[in-house]
Amino acid sequence: MLSTFASVKQYLKFDLSRVIIDNIVFKLHYRWTFVLLLVATLLITSRQYIGEHIQCISDNVVAPVINTFCFFTPTFTVVRHVNNTALESGSIFQPGIGPYNRNEDKIKRHAYYQWVPFVLFAQALCFYMPHMLWKKWEGGRIKALVYGLRMVGLTKYLKHDSMRIGKLNIPSMAEAEERVINIRRTMIDRMRLNQSWGAHLVFAELLNLFNLLLQIYWTHRFLGREFLTLGIKVLRERWVDKMDALDVVFPKVTKCTFYKYGASGSLQEHDTLCVMALNIMNEKIYTILWFWYAFLLTVTVLGLLWRLFTVFFYKNVTFSKWSLYWAKPGKIDESDLKSVIQKCNFSNWMFLFFLRTNLSEFLFQKVIYHLASEFPNDPIHDNDINDYKAREREAAGSSGSTAKYPLLESLDTVDAPLLHHRGGASVAPKSPTDGATLPA
Incomplete structure (x- = not known):
């Protein structure tokens, strides 16, 4: 049988x-x-x-x-x-x-x-x-970021030296900082380029x-x-x-x-x-x-009633905090979370929700911390995710070159630090905005 x-x-x-x-x-x-x-x-x-x-x-x-x-x-x-x-x-x-x-x-x-x-x-x-339709619309974006971040998550067991096990390269803490910064840039670029991502998810659920x-x-x-x-x-x-x-x-x-x-x-x-x-x-x-x-x-x-709640209340800090806790239990810094979600639209918020579902508390805290460092509380700008890209363009224009700014490169180039990392060194160079360090 x-x-x-x-x-x-x-x-x-x-x-x-x-x-x-x-x-x-x-x-x-x-x-x-x-x-x-x-x-x-x-x-x-x-x-x-x-x-x-x-x-x-x-x-x-x-x-x-x-x-x-x-x-x-x-x-x-x-x-x-x-x-x-x-x-x-x-x-x-x-x-x-x-x-x-x-x-x-x-x-x-x-x-x-x-x-x-x-x-x-x-x-x-x-x-x-x-x-099948949702997988095509989602395009593997979450998988690419999660795989890169999970590799970084192993560094909490290392201090100063990297480790190689077969084909798997576990970076040291210093190398992990470089990689998290690259992944942060990738996340910001992803969040900006996929404004209809959340709408596709809602449509698939209605379907x-x-x-x-x-x-x-x-x-x-x-x-x-x-x-x-x-x-x-x-x-x-x-x-x-x-x-x-x-x-x-x-x-x-x-x-x-x-x-x-x-x-x-x-x-x-x-x-x-x-x-x-x-x-x-x-x-x-x-x-x-x-x-x-x-x-x-x-x-x-x-489930659709829940989705309706997320559409109307995703900018509420308390709602977001409990929603992310429901996705996977763990502590989240409320001030950093507030800085991030106030600059997010619904697609950005859903992107963070699924990242939280797939990441440990240790990794997600790093993600929120670094995203918050890029989104200052500036009332002039309604959406600092979009403004971040504009600032890089202005900086690139004043210097006459775009090579230093990975967000201006193709999407495949931006993805490189996530899944293809050789020799323990960062693939993409740091930009002047990468002064943020990991929390102690």
Whole structure:
């Protein structure tokens, strides 16, 4: 059985060192729901757990022929026999099964079971798409900075000498100061160049909600408009009435009409019963999906309410302090934090939030300290992140050269100190603004 689900094992790995670029609500969509739908698809397509999907009474017809015919041709139940009273009295032995008059009786056709695996797999892909879009929009920016900062974080165990372990170079404290300054420059440049970063995140989260509502509606139409109240009916009827909503939506026995020509050339009609073994699995899958979708919808709406709070209150120091503590517990200097968030827009604030999620208290304090040193309390400027770049341009213009100012270089050059550091020396030279030192 475990070998059947080996293909989804890769999506269940928990890597504590993985860089986090989203929240738990996002993960419930692209990881847990995606995996749940893939497992359901594998269960439906695997015959070792339920045997043949359909078995019909053959009479004088070859069994494989009528089984295949009734599987590809919609089977049906008689509406007037979907009656709990008749079932309890013994007038019928299965819901929807009984005498049938073609001209008078209304029937309900069942064709969805042919499409269940395809629909489940398509829905799994739909739940993964917002994550793919967000990864493309995010562009690996957080990962690049976090990897560079984590390397610096190892220096708290060293004093004056650097250490090399295989291909890994751990800088000394002095070298770490140089690298943190370079990373600080990179962060400021990233924060300025990606003003729409936060808007893309909000859009991806809204896309999760839209996709969830779309999949609920799609499933409701797919199951003959019986899905929206399925879970409520199951809870109310399952252990009370002999016939419940699952017996109506997923009948275990259906009728099928097969035609063939007899020996004399006349058309013969065969009214047969079919045992729908596949519906034993379908009813459980869609019952679980109903409760999962209800839970996911609740959590998604709460997640969007949280995002609404962050949009309106991110400049509040107390709110930011508790939000960053919630992202990862640890102390933060409130005065430095205030200096930073007052100069941030929402995209900048979200960038810091995810950095806090991925960094230790030791590293994040350094980040906030150095960012605060670049953002003086100057009421003339509304956004010192943008002003920082302007000051470098002015300084570069007065000196006639831009080589000393790494923020004026290409984005790839700015990233160099983060992931490619050789010989323990800083790649990018210091600018005149780098007089700040690390806190003791």
